[in-house]
Amino acid sequence: MRPREFRPEQLVSLDKQQVQHIAMLARLKLTDDEYAESVAKLSKIVDFVDQLSQADTDGVVPMAHPLDAAQRLRLDAVTEDVERDRYQQNAEAVSDGHYLVPKVIE
């Protein structure tokens, strides 16, 4: 079994500007080397998945759950114990029970 052949005329390769946009959407800072590699490799991946465009999916309902199950609901009640200090042991910067981040409002 092999994936369907690519048609070169349909390639949708990405350029550096697009990859920069995607990296920003994903909140990832990349080095220059990483950009160069990402442009090449992401282009390959996008070209590869682009073969989906050849599938005939007219009128097909997109899958929402592999077993067609509906989302289960629970009572709107407090079910968890709060152990703030314990949770915050994993944070690098906390103070008086708060998480610290760089200044947001000037």
Add this chain to the structure above:
Amino acid sequence: MGKYTQTLTELKAGLEQADFTSVELTEELLARISAHDKKLNAMITVTADEALAAAAQADIDRSGGKGGAMCGLPIIHKDIFCTRDIRTTCGSRMLENFISPYDATVVENLAKAGAVVLGKSNMDEFAMGSSNETSFFGPVHNPWDLDCSPGGSSGGSSAAVAARFAPAATATDTGGSIRQPAALTGTIGFKPTYGRVSRYGMIAFASSLDQAGVITRSAEDAALMLGAMAGFDERDSTSIDEPVPDYVAGLGQSVEGLRLGIVRQHFDEGLDAETGARVKNAIATLESMGASTVEVDLPNIDMSVPTYYVVAPAECSSNLSRFDGVRFGHRAENAEDLLDLYCRSRGEGFGDEVKRRIMTGAYVLSAGYYDAYYLKAQQVRQLIADDFRKAFADVDVIVGPTTPSAAFKLGDKVDDPITMYLNDIYTIGANLAGLPAMSVPCGLVGGLPVGLHLVGGHFDEGTLLRVAHQYQLKTDFHQACPEDFK
């Protein structure tokens, strides 16, 4: 002969007959890990003190007649399962120092059954990889050939079980991450139906595909361990409320009259000829035992890899957005502002493959591309699931190869993501359709193991385990042990 050569089921009998204690068994296996893991790098964390304490408790419980189904039996957890007070890294720099404040349901269930945890196994970073080379903690080596990959993402679990560090390990499977490493290390890899085992506390990669399962050396062992892990969990919103049958009790029935489906496309030119020959041999063995074969058509199955590489990255980009450098995980130093903190913490904390998948996901979900990629992929996924539904009207189990070939050399496929992705070409369909599936050792090719892949209908785990068990009663491929680990 050391106790390490015994299966989970044999060790259970040994403990029951008081041939040895759990403490003795645990000490032996810890010594084995400490002597041999330098060669394999299968373990990220070894929890010797905790294991010996749990083993001592298990021995007390057993003598008091209180032991559960896994009482005193040593296992290893893939480092994707959160363990309270023991670090959980998910193979990533991002979580290098993460201590979970709670246990995953799988961890909790196995602890309740009395299992003794020897440690946490190495894995591809965030379970994204098919060779264990994306781990921040370095690649795992295949016990059958140290230059080869043990597969991935559950490569630490598969290598550890193959090398007899433990009779069983937990693992997870999003596109083949239990079954492919099992095939490449000559072990049993079992992925249950989507929703059968709770995902609570299992670090999420692609939530509509992720499922926890086991790696063992025999089907009987997989049945024993799965029974202790599975079941409804209200803390997982996609957990399915179905009773868990006694999988071990169902193993005895013969395969007489069972209908096996063979997918024509799975034996096309993409499959290595020798691997194909072993798999055909295994199918012939099952026929000789009374099963019949039917050719089944899955017309959309060749779209499964591209479908997966839209759906899985999309879900991964959303799941991994929680890593922000603030509440847990790696935090960049001297951030200029909040955005810089996010971008640099993530840029430094994630490895190349994880970043690539997050970006692929961000792209296919972004404005203008959502319909063409994500929606389209979910439609094709529906077509693939429909194909399986139709096939299971005529057959009980679909059989074929687990992987296109035996283990490949470390470094061989690392530069080309597409070649790496195609390693999961036979396994991904079961994840897309939420079906239970497993890999069973069926011989060696050039001294390296290959696997027979079995896929069943939803919640038909019992039939798969039974076919595998009956096959293992007739054959001894699962007893082969890599030379350096005998």
